[in-house]
Amino acid sequence: MLSPPTTLDSIVIVGASARAAAESARRAGYRPCCVDLFADRDLRSWAQVERCPWEEYPVGLLSRVERAGVPADAPVLLVGAMENHPEVVEALSFRRPLLGSGAAAIEQVRAPTVLSRLPAPDGVAVPRVRRRRPLAGLVAPWLLGKYVRKPLKGAGGRRVRIWPVGRRFARDCYLQQYVRGRPISAVYVCDGWSSRLVGATEQLIGDEAFGADGVRYCGNIGPLALEDRQVRALMQLGVALAQKFDLRGPIGIDAVVDRRGVIWPVEINPRYTAGTEVLERSLGWSVLSKVSASTAAPGVIVGKAVVFARGRTRVPDLYEHFGSQEIADVPEPGAHFEPGWPVCTLIVTATDPETCRTSLRAMATKLYEVILR
Incomplete structure (x- = not known):
């Protein structure tokens, strides 16, 4: 579905945090150049990285991509939160090819009602969506049901809250x-007409164990064991989305599986997603690779947190306490963090x-002990 790279072709990875996708690109034979908000220590040890200051994000990504000096035909791969900035995606697409969906497709699939415009496969149910608050007194609260705002x-569940009725x-x-x-x-690779789950x-x-x-x-944590009917439902949903909206490259669908095993999709992320890394590490494969995921040997269970x-805290040298295979997105020693900021x-x-x-919770406990010393 994706054209395989020649040896060490360049690729530009753009978004909030590029490290996981950069590892995927390197595994597939690309030479990644990363433009993100963190320029983490581990990523800088082996990849070209340009940091975009928070106050200039996301428009500042554009100038830093050009400043990186990467060949003009090097494709762009989008990562975290870029789906919220289609105007930046469109500007990038004028200058370079996208290894993924275009701005128009991104805007369409991020619409709250997008799933209601598709026929739901068997085993899939679509959550109700409201753009306006129900008028007080016209509908009994117990009839409305429970909603999240x-x-x-x-991105990442920020600002999502249970909605107090009314x-x-x-x-x-x-x-x-x-x-x-x-x-x-769920993770897919799409080509505009079909998709591979x-x-x-x-x-x-x-x-709370992770703050x-x-x-x-x-x-x-994954790969997740699914029932055959759930696999079929997810495959059909992926194909329907790819065909309807011309989705391309790696994408993700966040969903909830209820007690009956019914899948409720709640969000579409038309880009490389955080969960992709877990599957790639387990399969020893990359979504950017020419090798089919279905031919990859099943691997171990992988977890990331x-x-x-x-x-408020300043972190020590985390490599003095954790191995390089146990920790990623590593900050510099002495880096300052405010409450709620991602540490690693x-x-x-x-x-x-x-x-x-x-194991993840035990490691998190150790990390908090280390950074509070």
């Missing part, structure tokens, strides 16, 4: 039906998901 432009919400938000169940993330992971959401709360994203600062990513392998989860 989501920003139109959000309360006003900002115009840049909408309501989506709350679904109780297991949060998952790479696999799925369980999402870690709001886990997260509410519905904030904090990691993935993003750990957030619980208070922990990565483990195990033989089963629960052992993976337990």
